[in-house]
Amino acid sequence: MDKFWAHLIKVQPDPDPLVVVISAVVALALVGFRMPWHLSRGLITIAHEGGHAVMALLTRRKLEGIRLHSDTSGVTLTRGRPTGPGMVLTALAGYVAPSLLGLGAAWLTEAGRISLLIWGVLLFLVCMLLLIRNLYGALILLVTGGAVFALIMYAPAEVQQAVAMVAVWFLLFGGVRPIIELQRKRRRRQARDSDADQLARLTVLPGGFYVFLFMAVALASVVFGAYLMNPL
Template sequence: MLHEIWDRATATQPVPDARFVLATGVVALVLVLLPSTWPRVRMGVTVVHEAGHAVVALLVGRRLRSIRLHSDTSGLTVSRGKPRGPGMVAMLAAGYLAPAALGLLAALLLAAGRSVGLLWLLVLLSAGLILWIRNGYGFLVLLVGGAGVLLVTWYGDGRVQSVAAYLIAWLLLLAAPRPLVELLTAGRRRPRTSDADQLAGLTRVPAVLWILLLLLANLAGLVVGVSTLAPDLV
């Protein structure tokens, strides 16, 4: 079984034509922009956001304690360690950067014909996160999402797998900037517990400037991701 999984995950698939790539991008853009579908997309972004916090927390030597996902599409990652310093700054900044970073990685894998490898990577990410989830709703989100990707990966044909992989990559890239735009437009109504406000408290750099910097990084990731997925469009 492990040998078969490895063979599937490392196999290469033909890169689809430009029309297919563009079509999945248009569908993803509609899902990001429509008010009826954005909350579901945003929950996926929140999962990756919290994963970014968790991974960087471990990388900088902090002790990961718990991850929670809530029905209002918010999330919370709790870790223990020094309350200040570069490690804490990196962990806080990683949340809003994680969707674009994963989207870029997805684009690179797809450009190399590794659509199934991308799907298996997402399955592993879901399995790793579920070990740290400490609330029922978050557990259900990861279980359903991870199981859905696993079913597509194991039982779907090449066309279905390509659609799923490209749609996920586009969603990550296109959705990553929107939560930061929402923070920016909220103004004084912005919750003061946001990552940007916590970064402002640690660094004395204004929260608005942090939001703008993170937004610019996400937009740069979008440009690079689009040029990787659909080079003819750039």
């Protein structure tokens, strides 16, 4: 346990500035182009539904399970009062979760705590696996968790650092695109049950306000995350 703890809190040296730039470009390409985004968007959905689940637990709602679907959508099932602060906070947490997770990961990366970050991601995936309620969701979590575990066990420290930085940038950039997609669907009236529209029914504020709030948090996270990751 002493060796594991020492490994967990080990501080890695600062990355090469070129690695930081390349990792940002790779993550931006994953988010910006259609095919890579379609293949990787499920990771953002995991963070999104994880945000709902964590907030439901924090507000003492009964968490009944999580479903992840092959079209990269997902749903978190909770039970409790259909209105009130707990329901509002649970609905709010989804779209901001990837960005806030990315910001927290950027802080750990800037501090050189790469091992702590990767083990934290693995723990998060294991906890979600215990709550998953469909076969596809379990499969995608097992594949993702297996890849993270392989990274821990077999990849050298430099590779772990590079992959962690790509993941941080991906969370930061990937937190923005689903909000843009949400607003496009709302304009076409194709998202009547979206988080923003559920919040509008729960509160006196319109759905557009919550889309703006989601985007403000996402963009602020990109700015502060980029500041933390700035090699200069």
